[in-house]
Amino acid sequence: MNHNILLPALLLIPLIGVVLIALGAPAKKTATLASLLNLIPGFLLSGTVLRSGEVLFGPEATPVREVFPVNFLLGIDGLSLPLVWLTLIVTLAAMGVAPKGIKREKEFFICLLMVGLGALGAFLSIDLFYFFSFHEVALIPTFLLIGIWGHGDRSGAAWRMTLYLMLGSLVLLVGLIGLVMSVPEVARTLDWRVLTETLKTNPLAPGTQGTLAVLLLIGFGTLVSLVPLHSWAPGGYASAPTPAAMLHAGVLKKFGLYGLLRLALPLIPMGWKEISWLIGVMLAGNILYLGLASLQQRDFRWLLGFSSAMHMGTVFLGLIGGTVLGVGGALVLMVGHGFSAALGFAVAGEVGQRTGTTWMQDLGGLAKRAPKLWFYLMVATMASIGLPGLANFAGEILIFFGAWSSHPILVVVAAWGVVLSAVAMLRAIRVIAYGPPSKAVENAETPDLIGWPQIWPFALLAALLFLIGLVPAVILGPARPVLERLVSP
């Protein structure tokens, strides 16, 4: 079987799901089935990637110079493989968690599938045009998801998030245009593999690299919610319906990090080094400022939003460390954070649905009344704190080791971040899970998950957190050769 065909299949299956739902197929079943079926090309492709390192689909770049040289070129290698898996799993879990009888079910699941599709397309695209476009595909469904099915100040959150992300995207777009246009005309292309080769042999002038690095940092930084470009994130996630928060915080946000890893690191290494002080300041802001802010949160969803944005700082530390160890750690943390954030939002959504509140003071005694939900709450929060054995720890420890030689002070700051996040999360657990059962928990008809149809999404995410935490090699093994190429000068 030709494995090239499997790449577009990854995008086609959700698309077919969208069409079927639009035509009247039962929404939740179809969406779950499409996400489940999508695992098959995922599995088959993983095998090929492990054997041959890379799979491509699409026309090779034409040598003739075109005015508008876009090529629908898809590819997957050891670096994108874990992110593709992250997307596949979180999409599946999000479909599983999504409430069945939600209002306007059809449109809800179409939007969810579109968000997943956009993320997958972005991770698979080799052509910068499609790389950028696929990410934007997710923008409008997210706007609608928050606006129609969100809670709290949903309208404000939806507008803020959309305009913020659009501004970030356009700055990013200018950066990408600048990047492509600074390459001499004969070698100009939108294929980032070719760009990497070209710029490795003929690097750009340091001044140009600096400008581009700033543009890319602001662009990707907005998408990743780096302080001070973060203010869309906590509120947006707090207002989003559960599956949307899972997909956005867990998966879509990783697009910015992935872009930096793919483009900024190998294409403009000098510019990247030049502004590393700026990134240092910003990421310290993420860790300390957002860490302190998360201590003050009273709503569990807001707490998760802040803590999710806070961890991006640690990932950035890995990215500016400039060592294979650090970058590898960043990749592990990206995936680990994706799963832990998704699990956290899933638990918060479930608690909110069953008790009617996520206001922490109104909760209490959940551990006794809902032991299963308590277990997954513990897994999600412990992973987020960085407990050894769970995925985030593996990532963080690698990042700390990798960045120590170049940025010791920032490593100390980041270690403090772990303490802050531990304080915030442990307090949250104490209030939510222990003590005498509160009215909300007491009055809930079915406070706990019942039966496998409800449990499997949680179990799936938790299992992966354990798997990556205990065997980080599942990510680092295939990614290592790619990362070495990215980091080597």
Add this chain to the structure above:
Amino acid sequence: MSLWLCPEVFFVLAGVGLILTDCLSSSGGRRALGPLAVGLALALFFWTAFTSGRPLPASWGNLLVTDGLSAMFKPFFAICLVAVTLMSARYQLGSDEAVRGELLALPFFPTAGLCLLASARDFLAVFVALELVSISLYLLTAFHRAKPASLEAGIKLLVMGGLSTGFLIMGIAWLYAAAGTTEFSRLLLEQAGKPASPALLAAAGLILTGLAFKVAAVPFHAWAPDVYEGAPTPITAFLAVASKAAGFVLLLRIFGFGAFALESIGQVFRPVILTLGIATVTLGTLAALPQRDLKRLLAYSGIAHAGYMLLALGTLGEAGLATVVAYLWAYLLATLPTLIFLNELERIHGSTDMRHLDGLARRDPGPALGLTLCLLSMAGLPPLVGFSVKLAVITTLWNAGETPALVIAVVMAVAALGFYLSPIKAMYWEREPDSIPAKRFPIFLVWIVLLAGLANLFLGLYPRPLVRLAERSLAPHPASFSIPQK
């Protein structure tokens, strides 16, 4: 002899024919006028598409030329005519006024004028063709004699159009005084390498002003929102798409590669056009934000689009000119279906206020989806075609090193999301009104809007056809969809 079978002649003949049919037929026959006009417009579109690359009659040779630009834009105007007649045909059936054939017949005349305009190679031809367009449009804008808004729009267009014609003719007079010719190619040949005289610069400035009125560039834009709102919606479509495009075709021909494509003039006018562009994008976008009437909103959005095209044009490079051409087609593809939709909305609800869209996605998912795609394309969101052309504008500005214009273009593209998303918000997440009108969107219009939306998507994902189109438009010889010449 066969050269006389050019589209312009047929447009005029069709218009006259329709008026005669209207006069001579019984009331029953008049009812067939709408389908007849649509059929004629469609037939003429195909005829134009096939013959627009052929040379024009020899005796017109001093005034008109057939090149890539004219060959590619005549079908553009013919598409507009098809849409306008389609909308007018619906309009009359629904309105209380007696069926009057002029609304169907008159748009054929300005279409002929626009086609001539696309071919003009002499300022005199420009003037005559432009008057043919303008006068027909004055009539059509004020067509609803019973509605004060329509009359007001007609008067506004008449006064402002007259003023702009005054600027234009004044410019042409100065030009003749300064250079001794009004022919584009002779002007180019004789003035090449010479420093531009002040009189020539003044002439270029006056002509630019006249055309800036036509494309509704700031500060000559004030007529557009009122006229778009007051005019019958089909005529709004004609003004918003065909008339604006014609202005840009002229700007391309005059400042891009014809008449004033001189080093000496470019030096002076490049910053002028860019400044116009910056002002137009900014004002168009910001003024659109508070609009609640969709026709007004589209008017301001059209002003903003004109600004983006002026920015691309202002770089005066080949890439910029190609971008303008591609942008015009993308604009047509997103704006015309939106106006066809608004025409229907107005027929059902009596106005184009945004609240009529509330909850539309649940009643009528088809047109809601099509309209959403069109609006997002106008907003410039990938993977729709509007994104590709905005990308081209930004790339052009980056290459030309115009940083301030680049920053404005990017910031305004984000701000524009504010008003393009409001109708989408209304359709998808507002509550449905209590009373829903019994009238529904006719199924063929649903398909038109939906297919146009999908076309926006397709061309966004696969922009190569658009690139080819732009390349061919700027070629000196018509290669086009035309049949080969014997």
